[in-house]
Amino acid sequence: MVSSPKPWNREKEPFAELISAAAIATRVAELGAKITEDYKDKEDVVVIGVLKGSVIFLADLARHIALPIKLEFIGISSYGDATVSSGVVQITQDVSTPIEGKHVIVVEDIVDTGHTVGYLLENLKTRRPASIALASLLHKPERQERDVKIDYLGFTIPNKFVVGYGLDVAQQYRNLPYIGYVTGA
Numbered sequence: 001m002v003s004s005p006k007p008w009n010r011e012k013e014p015f016a017e018l019i020s021a022a023a024i025a026t027r028v029a030e031l032g033a034k035i036t037e038d039y040k041d042k043e044d045v046v047v048i049g050v051l052k053g054s055v056i057f058l059a060d061l062a063r064h065i066a067l068p069i070k071l072e073f074i075g076i077s078s079y080g081d082a083t084v085s086s087g088v089v090q091i092t093q094d095v096s097t098p099i100e101g102k103h104v105i106v107v108e109d110i111v112d113t114g115h116t117v118g119y120l121l122e123n124l125k126t127r128r129p130a131s132i133a134l135a136s137l138l139h140k141p142e143r144q145e146r147d148v149k150i151d152y153l154g155f156t157i158p159n160k161f162v163v164g165y166g167l168d169v170a171q172q173y174r175n176l177p178y179i180g181y182v183t184g185a
C-alpha cells in the first residue's frame, strides 16, 4: 500500500503558492508529449539536466518522454555575487559521454537573466551535437538580459524569487512539491 506524503505545514512556510503541484504535473505532461512528438523520428537523444535545480523537473519530464532517451547531468556554478548573475560560468561537473552527433535537450529550472544557460548552450554547441534544444520549467522575462530561445517552456512568471520543485533558497526547499515565492512570513 503506497501512502501519500505527509502535507507540509503551510502555516510555517515562508512562501505563498505561485504554481500548484497539480498545475505543474499537467504542464510537464504536455511538454513531455510535445518532445515525444518532435523527437519520434530521431535517434541518439540525450537529455542533459543542469544540476541541481532541474533534477525534479527532469525526473518528471523524462517519464513523459515516450522514447529511448539517455540522461546526463552537467554541473555549473556562477562566479561572484550569487544574487547577481554575471554570465561568468564554470562547469563543475561535465557530461559523461561526448555529445557529438547527438540530439541534445538541455533541461533547466529557470531562465532568469539568461546568462547561465546562454553560456552553457554556447559551450555545448562547440561540441557539435546534431541539434540542441532548451527546456526550462520557468522564465522570468522581466529579468532577462541575454536573449535565449526556450523551445519547451513550462511557465512564464513575474519577477519574484521562487522556490520548490527543484529550486532552492540557500540550498533548501528543493523538495517543496509546488512553486512558491518567498514572502518572508
Ligand code: IMP
Residues within 6 Å of the ligand: 053, 085, 108, 109, 110, 111, 112, 113, 114, 115, 116, 117, 160, 161, 162, 163, 167, 168, 169
Ligand atoms: P540566470 O543566469 O540569471 O538565468 O540564472 C540562472 C540560475 O539562477 C538558475 O538556474 C537558478 O539556479 C538561479 N535562480 C534564478 N532565479 C531564481 C529564483 O527565483 N529562485 C531560485 N533560483 C533562481
